[in-house]
Amino acid sequence: MTRKVSNFSDLIQRVTASCLLHPLADTRYDSSCEKDDKFLYESEPNKDADDDEEDEEDGEEDEEDEIDDYDEGKMVSLKALGEKKVKQMESLLEEVFEAVSTMKRAYVSLQGAHCPWDPEKMRVADVAVVAELRKLGVLREKFRRRQGVDDKGRRRKVRRRPTASLKEVVAPYEAVVEELKREVKAKDLEVHSLKEKLDNVVTLSSNGGGGNGKKVGRSQSRRKLGISQIQAIAAAPSPELFETAMLQVREASKSFTSLLLSLMHNAHWDITAAVRSIESATATATATKDNYNPSAITIAGSIVSAHHAKYALESYISRKFFQGFDHETFYMDGSLSSLLNPDQFRRDCFTQYHDMKSMDPTELLGILPSCHFGKFCSQKYLAIVHPKMEESLFGNLEQHRQVSTGSHPRSQFYNEFLGVAKAVWLLHLLAFSLNPAPSQFEASRGAEFHPQYMESVVRFSGGRVPAGQIVGFPVSPGFKLGNGSVVKARVYLIARA
Known part of the structure; x- marks a missing residue:
């Protein structure tokens, strides 16, 4: 029995070998001839080979049809997957646009709550803005997760920071909260100071004598101080x-x-030039007020350092006001x-x-x-x-x-x-409104520093003003009040030399 053809090259080899062994030119048909019988017998495998070759070609055509069908099915599935992704992205974009629009409306409401000032409306608008910002953060994480999935549905290894969006959203509000805490602390200190002054005023007004009776009266007045007394004092200048x-x-x-x-x-x-101009105007105004030559106190160049320019500018604004x-x-x-x-x-x-x-x-x-x-x-x-x-x-x-x-x-x-x-x-x-009215005073340029009436805007090491300091220029005026207290004038000090 002939050996079965395994592949197309094997078939070619067998046909070639048969042609070499039995040339067609020497072949004649004779039913009694053993040679012819042998030829017929030998040519029979070639016929089988041809049949096998046809079967092979039919198999290859079937295989090509199967590949085409597979490729076509794959293209259809990829197209369906692509359409699904597009729909998902369109849905995500719609959510993003809707969130941005809602946040915009909430922010407009937040701005509207500032003028006129409406704390409750501002609180509600602020909550709405924060909620929409968080929603945008969630949508961004949703988008990142979808980007982390490849075409075959397998999740890529992507390094993510799940808390980054929340930190980015909350960070500005944390800064504002810290700033508000500092302001509240400053206001608390101011309220505490005012309460102490109020207690002293009530004590002095409720006590006519001194000595031990004054101490007893002070402690009693502090215990008996009521809301009506506070309102009565606040209602008067x-x-x-x-x-x-x-x-x-x-x-x-x-x-x-x-x-x-x-x-x-x-x-x-040019901030230095602006400061120099302000100093010159201050010196001229001081000289005109006090009737002396401004050149006597003019110092060559600017006496204010670059990071102290704000004091010269504040002096200019205060003088005008x-x-x-x-x-x-x-x-x-x-x-x-x-x-x-x-x-x-x-x-x-x-x-x-x-x-x-x-x-x-x-x-x-x-x-x-x-x-x-x-x-x-x-x-x-x-x-x-x-x-x-x-x-x-x-x-x-x-x-x-x-x-x-x-x-x-x-x-x-x-x-x-x-x-x-x-x-x-x-x-x-x-x-x-006060009787007598406060008397205003202002430190003159070049005057000696008096801690009883002046306060330096620049803080010195140790908290004390060193000796030999004079007024470079006044920053804000002072007032002497009817009860003998003094609101100190703020000055910028320089060394006499």
Whole structure:
């Protein structure tokens, strides 16, 4: 029995061997011839080989058909997988867009809660913004997980940071919380100090004598101090209330100075030249006030170091704001109410102080832009912010134009300015509510340092001012109150040499 053909090359070898052994030219048909019988017998395997070759070709065609069917099925499955992925991505994008839109609406509500100030609305809007931010973080992680799956459904080995998104979302809020904690701590210290002063005032007012009776009266007054007594004292002007208002003026002035200085840096100002100009103006103003030659106290070059430029800028702002402070209307008109009817004028000033203390200056000026406070703001803004300064900082004179026409801009810069203006205006109302009114004083450039009346804005090592220090320039004025206490003037000190 012939050997079965295993492959196509084996078939070729067998056919070739048969042709060489039995050439077709010598073959003749004879039924009795053994040779012919042998030939027929030998040629029979060749016939089987041909049949096997045909079977092989048919098998190869079937195999090619199977491969084509497999490839076509694979393409269909890949196409279906691709369509599924596209649908998943479209669904994910729709969720992202919806979350962004919702967050945008929540953020607009958060901004709207600032003006007018609505703490409850702000809290709700803040929660909504945080919730949408977290939802976006979840969607991002969802997208990353889908990207981590290959075309065959196998998960790639991708290094993930599952808590990164949450940290990124929470980090800004943690910073804000820390800042609020610091502010609360400062306010607590201020409240504690005011409570101690209030206790002392109540003790002194409830005690007529001294000695041991004074100590007993003090302890008893502290135990008996009630809410009605606190409200009664807070409802009347007092030197302690004036000191608190002066602290608020300083804080607002520092905030506005920092903003103005940052804008100068962004506008690429020469801060040293600006400080030198402020020092020169301070020296000239001091010389004019005290009637002596300013060259006698002028120091070559700038006396302020680069990181102390804020004090020179704050001095400039404070001098402009407190100009005319001794007059009942900052010399905006010729009113003499404080002289004609002093008692009524004091009551009116304290009533205005109480009414305006809790008001947003932006809202007030939006309703009454031409009131006395509005005129005060316009006058001081035009005195502090020169047109060239505004054009350099903002690239236009839009705010200057609005203020000149009696309007009040709704910009961050002008809002910071209104914070200082309101604090100074409230201090002015309190000053004219007290009887006697506080007397204002200012340290002169080149004067000796007196710790009883002056306070250095620069902190020295050890907490004590070294000997031989004189006033480089005044930063903010001081006040002597009717009860004998002193609100110290803030000064920038330099060495005498």
